[in-house]
Amino acid sequence: IVLTQSPGTLSLSPGERATISCRASQSIRTHLAWYQQKPGQAPRLVIYGASNRATGVPDRFSGGVSGAVFTLTISRLEPEDFAVYYCQQYSSPPRTFGQGTKVYI
């Protein structure tokens, strides 16, 4: 299953809204997770089950789905939110990741 993220990069300012999309090439139901990765760090789980926030994730992060397109929305960007975000499907083997979206200032 191929996951296609868009856009590849997103230039925004603190306080603005960020919306990242992830399109799956086949049905994955709601078996999609989002991860945040900062330079030199491991990925961190943000969203699972398409819309469930992981433990400790602020409520400015939300996930949604419409058909085959999943979205990660950050309602008001904080300085610590600037990072690369990856979607991942865990519906069918091999479990795959998207190519990433870099959110930068």
Add this chain to the structure above:
Amino acid sequence: QMQLVESGGGVVQPGGSLRLSCEASGFIFNKYGMHWVRQAPGKGPEWVALIWYDGSGQYYIDSVKGRFTISRDNSKNTLDLQMNNLGAEDTAVYYCAKDWAQATYYFDLWGQGTLVIVSS
């Protein structure tokens, strides 16, 4: 505090072998599936292998089947990855990662990673 700490990375020649280890702490290790996930420079992550909570099942991405072996020691809270016949395509940061449950295949805790470089 839940933590995963990897070790064992380094530079290895093509065709060589390397064994990675991961030490877990802060959670009940023997209740969770554990994975290895790798990330090549400038690329997205790639799931590599899963071992069930009790070690009874192991699963691999096709590209490493027959070359990599995942194992665990629940008495020591450790996870290993034996990598044989390494090629340039195996160059990556290797992360051990905790499954959210037993085999959901999404990962709620990651180590800091260990770098493997396959080069002559």
